[in-house]
Amino acid sequence: MLAILLALAAAALVAPLWVRALGRNAFYVLALVPLGGLIWVIANWGSTQQVRLEWAPSIEMNIDLRFDSLAAIMSALVLGIGALILCYCARYFEDDEPRLGVFAAEMVGFAGAMFGLVTSDNMLLLFVFWELTTVLSFLLVGHNAEQANSRRAAIQALLVTAAGGLAMLVGLIILGEANDSYLLSDLLARAQPPNGLAVNVAVVLILIGALSKSAVVPLHFWLPGAMAAPTPVSAYLHAAAMVKAGVYLVARLAPVFAENPVWHPLVLTLGVVSMLLAGLRSLEVVDLKLVLAFGTVSQLGFLIVLVGLGTPDAALAGVAMIVAHALFKACLFMVVGIIDHGAGTRDLRRLSGLGRRAPVLCGIAILASLSMAGIPPLVGFVGKESALGAILEADSLAAPARVALAAGVVLGSMLTVGYSIRFVWGAFADKPQVARPTAHGAHRVRRVADYAPESAGPAADSGDTDGHVREDGGWHAPGALFLAAPAILAVASLVAGLGAPWTDRLLSPYAGTFSEELLSYLSLWHGFTVPLALTVLVIAGGIALFQLRDRLRDPTRPRLGNADRAYDAALRGMDQLSLRMTGAVQRGSLPLSQATILGTLIILPSVLLALGTRTGVELRLWDSPLQAVLGGIMVAMALGATVLRNRLASVLVVGVTGYGCGVIFALHGAPDLALTQFLVETLTLVIFVLVLRAFPAEIEAGRATPFKARRAVLAALVGATVTVLGAFAVAARTAEPIWHRIPDAAYQFGGGKNAVNVLLVDIRAWDTLGEISVLVVAATGVASLVFRSRRFGSAPRAADSPHYDPDLVSWLPAGRLVDRADRSMVMQITTRLVFPTIMVLSVYFFFSGHNAPGGGFAGGLTAGLALTLRYLAGGRYELGEALPVDAGHLLGAGLTLAAGTAVTSLFFGAPPLSSAIFEVTLPVLGHIKLVTALFFDLGVYLIVVGLVLDVLRSLGARLDSELASNETTSVSGGSAR
Numbered sequence: 001m002l003a004i005l006l007a008l009a010a011a012a013l014v015a016p017l018w019v020r021a022l023g024r025n026a027f028y029v030l031a032l033v034p035l036g037g038l039i040w041v042i043a044n045w046g047s048t049q050q051v052r053l054e055w056a057p058s059i060e061m062n063i064d065l066r067f068d069s070l071a072a073i074m075s076a077l078v079l080g081i082g083a084l085i086l087c088y089c090a091r092y093f094e095d096d097e098p099r100l101g102v103f104a105a106e107m108v109g110f111a112g113a114m115f116g117l118v119t120s121d122n123m124l125l126l127f128v129f130w131e132l133t134t135v136l137s138f139l140l141v142g143h144n145a146e147q148a149n150s151r152r153a154a155i156q157a158l159l160v161t162a163a164g165g166l167a168m169l170v171g172l173i174i175l176g177e178a179n180d181s182y183l184l185s186d187l188l189a190r191a192q193p194p195n196g197l198a199v200n201v202a203v204v205l206i207l208i209g210a211l212s213k214s215a216v217v218p219l220h221f222w223l224p225g226a227m228a229a230p231t232p233v234s235a236y237l238h239a240a241a242m243v244k245a246g247v248y249l250v251a252r253l254a255p256v257f258a259e260n261p262v263w264h265p266l267v268l269t270l271g272v273v274s275m276l277l278a279g280l281r282s283l284e285v286v287d288l289k290l291v292l293a294f295g296t297v298s299q300l301g302f303l304i305v306l307v308g309l310g311t312p313d314a315a316l317a318g319v320a321m322i323v324a325h326a327l328f329k330a331c332l333f334m335v336v337g338i339i340d341h342g343a344g345t346r347d348l349r350r351l352s353g354l355g356r357r358a359p360v361l362c363g364i365a366i367l368a369s370l371s372m373a374g375i376p377p378l379v380g381f382v383g384k385e386s387a388l389g390a391i392l393e394a395d396s397l398a399a400p401a402r403v404a405l406a407a408g409v410v411l412g413s414m415l416t417v418g419y420s421i422r423f424v425w426g427a428f429a430d431k432p433q434v435a436r437p438t439a440h441g442a443h444r445v446r447r448v449a450d451y452a453p454e455s456a457g458p459a460a461d462s463g464d465t466d467g468h469v470r471e472d473g474g475w476h477a478p479g480a481l482f483l484a485a486p487a488i489l490a491v492a493s494l495v496a497g498l499g500a501p502w503t504d505r506l507l508s509p510y511a512g513t514f515s516e517e518l519l520s521y522l523s524l525w526h527g528f529t530v531p532l533a534l535t536v537l538v539i540a541g542g543i544a545l546f547q548l549r550d551r552l553r554d555p556t557r558p559r560l561g562n563a564d565r566a567y568d569a570a571l572r573g574m575d576q577l578s579l580r581m582t583g584a585v586q587r588g589s590l591p592l593s594q595a596t597i598l599g600t601l602i603i604l605p606s607v608l609l610a611l612g613t614r615t616g617v618e619l620r621l622w623d624s625p626l627q628a629v630l631g632g633i634m635v636a637m638a639l640g641a642t643v644l645r646n647r648l649a650s651v652l653v654v655g656v657t658g659y660g661c662g663v664i665f666a667l668h669g670a671p672d673l674a675l676t677q678f679l680v681e682t683l684t685l686v687i688f689v690l691v692l693r694a695f696p697a698e699i700e701a702g703r704a705t706p707f708k709a710r711r712a713v714l715a716a717l718v719g720a721t722v723t724v725l726g727a728f729a730v731a732a733r734t735a736e737p738i739w740h741r742i743p744d745a746a747y748q749f750g751g752g753k754n755a756v757n758v759l760l761v762d763i764r765a766w767d768t769l770g771e772i773s774v775l776v777v778a779a780t781g782v783a784s785l786v787f788r789s790r791r792f793g794s795a796p797r798a799a800d801s802p803h804y805d806p807d808l809v810s811w812l813p814a815g816r817l818v819d820r821a822d823r824s825m826v827m828q829i830t831t832r833l834v835f836p837t838i839m840v841l842s843v844y845f846f847f848s849g850h851n852a853p854g855g856g857f858a859g860g861l862t863a864g865l866a867l868t869l870r871y872l873a874g875g876r877y878e879l880g881e882a883l884p885v886d887a888g889h890l891l892g893a894g895l896t897l898a899a900g901t902a903v904t905s906l907f908f909g910a911p912p913l914s915s916a917i918f919e920v921t922l923p924v925l926g927h928i929k930l931v932t933a934l935f936f937d938l939g940v941y942l943i944v945v946g947l948v949l950d951v952l953r954s955l956g957a958r959l960d961s962e963l964a965s966n967e968t969t970s971v972s973g974g975s976a977r
Contacts, residue, residue: 001065001119002051004037004079008112015108016101023095030104031086034111038079045072046509050121050185058911059124060182066121069509073319074118074248077326081240082111084485088334089232091482092341103143107236110136114241118248123172123182126249127165130213133242134161140237141229153228156567160212160222168209174202184252188513193256200262206253207266214246214300217274221563224293231337234289239329243300244322251307251318255514258310258396267308268401272408274301279415283422283549288336288346291423292329295372295416299325302412305405306387309397312511312518313390319507320383320522324371324493328380331368331489332423335361338483339427342476348426355428357475360483362428367490371497373420373542374413374535379496379503381535382522384413388531389520410534410541417542422549500524591711598714602721609728617727627664634660645699651688655681671853672756679861683948686868690955751917751931752850760855761933761940765913768936769898772943776891779943779950797880812874813881824873831873835882838866846941847934856937860944867945871952879952883945887953890946898939901932 011033018026044067053063067075086107093100113132120126135158142154176182178194187193215223223243227234237243250267257263278297285291303325306318338361339354340346355362371380391406496503504522511518526532585596622628637653637660644650662677742763743755750758760768811828842862849855870882905914915933922928 001049001067002053002063004040005065005112005116007033007036008108008115012105012109012112015105019101019104024090024093024097024100027086027090027104030108031083033108034079034086035083037115038076038083041072041075041079045506054909055125055906056911060122060176061124062122063125064122064183065116065119066185067119069513070248070251070319071119073323073507073510074244075115077244077323078111078114078118078241081326081330081489082107082114082236084488085232085236085240085330085334088235088337088482088485091479092230092232092337099143103140103230106136106139106143107232110140110237110241114245117245121184123176123184126184127169127172130168130209130245131162131165133245134158134165137161137226137237137242140233141226143230143233144228147228150228153222153225157222157226160219164209164212164219166209167205167212171202171205171209174198175206178202187253187256190256193260195260200260203253203257203260204262204266206249207263210246210249211266211270211304212246213249214243214304215274215297216246216270216301216304217277217297218270218563220274220278220297221567223297224290225564227287227289227293231289231333231340234293235330235333235337238293238296239333240326243296244303244326247300247303247307247322250304251315251322251510254307254310254315258308263308263310264397268305268405271301271303271305271308272405272412274298275305275412276301276408276415279412279419282419283415283545286348286426288339288348288351288423288427289333291348291419291426292332292336295419295423296329298412298416299329299372302387302409302416305409306390309390309394310514311390311394311396312514312516313393313520314387315514316504316508316511316518316520316522317383317387317390319510320379320386320503323496323503323507324379324383327489327493327496328368328371328378331486331493332365332372334486334489335365335368335427338478338486341482342478348422351427352429352431354475356430358428358477360487361478362424364483364486364490365427366424367494368486369420369424371490371493373417374538377494377497377524379493379500382497382500382503382524384538385526385531385535386520386522388534389526389529392530393519406534410538413538414541414545417539418545418549421542421546425546497524595714598718602714602717605725606721609725614728615731617731619727624667627667630660630663630667646697647692647695647699648689648697651685651692655685658684670756672754672855672858675853675858676861679858679865683861683864683868686865686872687951687955690952750850750915750933751929752933754849754851754853754855757849757855757937758933760857761850761937762913762915762931765902765933765936768940769902769913772895772898772940775943775947776895779887779891779947797877797884812870812878818875818878827873831869835866835870838862838869842866846937849937850931850934856940857944860941860948863941863945864948867948867952871956876953876956879949879956883949885949887946887950890942890949894939894942894944894946896939897942898936901936901939904932 011030015026015030018029022029046069047067049067051063051065055062086104089104089107093103097103110133113129113136117126117129117133120129138154138158141157142150144150172182175187175194178196178199179187179190181187193199212219223238226238229237275298278294278301282291282294282298285294299321303318303321306314306321309315309318336346339351342358343351343354345351367378371378374380374384376382388406388409391409392402394402394405397405500522507522508518586593622631634657637656640653641650644653658677658681662674662681665671665677666674742759743753745763746752746755746758750762752758752762811825811832842859844859845854845862846856846859847854849858867879867882871879874881902913905916906912908916913936915931917932918930920928920930
């Protein structure tokens with residue numbers, strides 16, 4: 001199993017290369033991979049095999065694969081039909097099809113993801129493959145990305161199935177915890193399944209995911225929309241593979257949860273409703289592909305009913321219908337693709353006489369349609385008759401429920417017969433009112449838009465969609481290779497029906513997984529029975545429905561509503577709601593926005609604190625008189641910032657509060673925090689000064705805001721709230737604190753004596769990884785917030801200045817480019833002397849941080865201050881000389897290095913971000929101890945340096961350039977006047 005997965009993954013990776021070398025014929029080569037997997041499945045049919053590889057054992061997420069009877073059935077469909085459709089692609093596409101190599105990779109990758117899904121024994125691994133199919137389906141449906149309808153359909157399918165998948169994930173986690181195991185095999189082996197309210201909720205959430213994936217009402221509307229995809233995608237994903245994922249999951253869990261109180265009401269009700277509503281829609285639409293799409297929704301509802309009924313007889317009928325549906329529906333989708341290629345339309349109102357012009361294609365379609373309608377001797381008849389018998393004999397249902405369910409299935413089956421006849425009639429019958437296409441050899445085609453959703457009006461069912469519109473209006477006969485894949489599937493439907501006993505032996509082992517005894521069997525003839533009589537009734541009723549087809553209303557106005565329009569209305573409603581909420585709380589007023597945020601901070605925690613349980617609080621205002629003095633100074637400076645009119649003075653007094661906080665950290669024995677606070681505060685002051693250059697020094701008298709009482713009250717309440725919450729939070733602690741264990745843990749697990757730095761880069765490195773990701777986002781947003789044009793690149797070099805003279809000697813490389821009025825020789829000389837020292841100190845902080853105060857963050861800030869000094873002494877050209885690197889490259893390299901360090905440990909069987917310690921003794925250097933967390937810390941270092949450089953080049957170098965440009969413009973304008 002693992003070899004098949006790896007082979008499919010490798011084939012997906014090399015698919016673009018094969019397509020580039022062989023063109024569309026590369027699909028034949030790629031088809032050999034799933035074909036080889038199918039051979040393995042056939043060779044191991046009837047056996048049970050397991051593969052287990054540890055991946056993330058701490059969260060019980062391992063590579064657990066299991067091959068059993070149900071996995072064998074699904075794998076055979078996924079791999080066998082997948083191989084045929086890849087061969088079909090070789091004739092469907094032209095060599096000049098855009099992005100054909102990518103399409104091939106996605107198709108093969110989807111086959112691998114689907115095979116992994118049906119063989120996963122671990123529920124979390126199953127979810128991973130589940131979401132892979134969602135993502136790959138999004139890419140395949142949106143293959144023609146230049147077309148708006150394709151993009152819309154892809155996004156719609158992604159939203160619906162991904163939302164269902166997230167609900168399913170929550171359910172799987174609840175179920176795994178309730179079962180004390182995330183293995184499906186352990187769950188199925190339990191004598192008594194888990195129960196209780198939590199399990200019921202989990203079952204509902206899992207069913208939401210399954211039903212959304214299998215396009216069951218009311219989450220069905222994405223499937224007709226997905227007909228925007230090329231026909232091979234519809235034939236594979238929407239007939240044989242992806243839409244079967246939900247059916248598979250229901251079938252997998254049915255032996256355990258069929259008796260759960262929420263199971264039958266959801267599964268049976270929604271299944272029958274889907275069968276009826278979608279069957280009616282299939283009788284209305286005029287696009288052959290949509291006829292099959294709504295027919296698929298109807299059949300998926302039928303399959304959900306069968307596999308969810310929870311009896312062995314229904315399970316056997318269910319897997320028989322799964323096989324039958326995959327065979328006839330994939331075949332019919334490929335037939336539609338051939339019609340689209342040959343006639344240039346899928347509109348059954350414009351097709352006439354194809355049965356005479358394409359008798360082989362017509363025969364293939366009739367054979368598959370007979371199976372879809374449940375006509376003997378096709379496998380569809382075998383499965384449907386068995387299904388009717390299983391429903392009538394379902395002891396798990398009360399008699400009224402059995403009758404109602406049987407009536408719903410019979411009515412749905414009549415609709416199936418009706419749209420099956422309508423499909424063959426619409427595609428191949430002679431229609432006197434329609435001009436019959438004539439045969440042509442050469443043909444000329446042009447691409448058109450793929451699919452217009454139902455909400456688009458009459459164009460939605462025009463049928464001129466997926467393939468090509470013919471400019472000559474003729475018919476181009478398909479070649480033998482083009483017909484081969486659908487012909488094989490049609491013949492397989494006949495063989496599986498004629499060989500019903502053989503089919504029964506292959507499929508019945510799955511029914512043996514139920515606790516009850518299997519009583520039924522698959523056969524073409526069970527005698528004169530009630531199911532046979534119902535089958536005759538179904539066929540007669542279906543013929544009658546076909547005869548009444550013209551009495552149906554306008555297909556663009558379905559009598560039972562339109563879920564696609566409901567989806568659009570829901571999106572519009574959410575947009576309007578978000579606009580109203582945004583308009584209410586985001587009016588463009590900074591004071592109002594701050595008041596909203598701070599008011600929420602005051603009200604919500606205070607209410608929760610008042611309503612909750614509180615413990616006694618012990619407050620200590622200070623531990624030493626020096627803390628009281630510092631606190632008083634900080635309060636005075638904060639108050640001063642609110643009344644000063646000089647902008648720079650306000651910034652400086654706010655900076656004093658920051659430095660005071662750093663001193664308090666130092667007094668509490670936290671040198672790392674104090675060092676970081678001092679560095680951050682210094683850099684913040686520099687940034688403030690850079691920005692304030694563009695503003696007047698004084699706030700204008702008319703714009704000065706007086707000290708308002710309500711703002712003072714709000715500020716005081718925020719301070720009081722934070723203080724009270726902090727005090728109660730500390731007092732509420734009942735468990736023994738772990739702070740005294742951290743130093744030992746830091747040395748034992750992280751190999752360092754500086755507990756603070758080891759916490760950042762090892763023990764809680766996940767938090768740090770998230771924080772530095774936010775730093776990167778903040779850095780990339782600085783220029784966008786300040787400037788309207790594109791991001792400023794690297795800082796300019798001295799040679800870029802028109803005044804640069806390489807023969808002049810100065811203390812700094814670009815020192816002479818500074819205007820004489822702004823040039824400070826003392827500053828330049830001092831910078832020349834201390835810059836190397838500061839950089840050495842930066843490197844020292846970086847390397848010593850694991851065992852002494854410092855680390856990547858402190859080292860990066862120190863290097864940033866050194867760059868700031870170079871900029872202040874020599875201007876924007878000096879910044880370019882100090883570090884001639886694009887800040888974005890540093891940010892990207894740092895984040896890549898940190899993330900790469902997180903992932904690397906996985907390749908050695910350890911959890912992400914695990915550290916390894918290497919010790920070696922070298923000549924001269926002596927004993928060296930290297931902890932791999934150092935590389936993570938290096939990523940932090942690069943990100944901090946990149947952030948500072950980005951701020952300096954945006955708020956410094958770029959602002960210098962714009963201010964100089966404005967001055968030049970002003971001077972030029974004054975001279976002109």
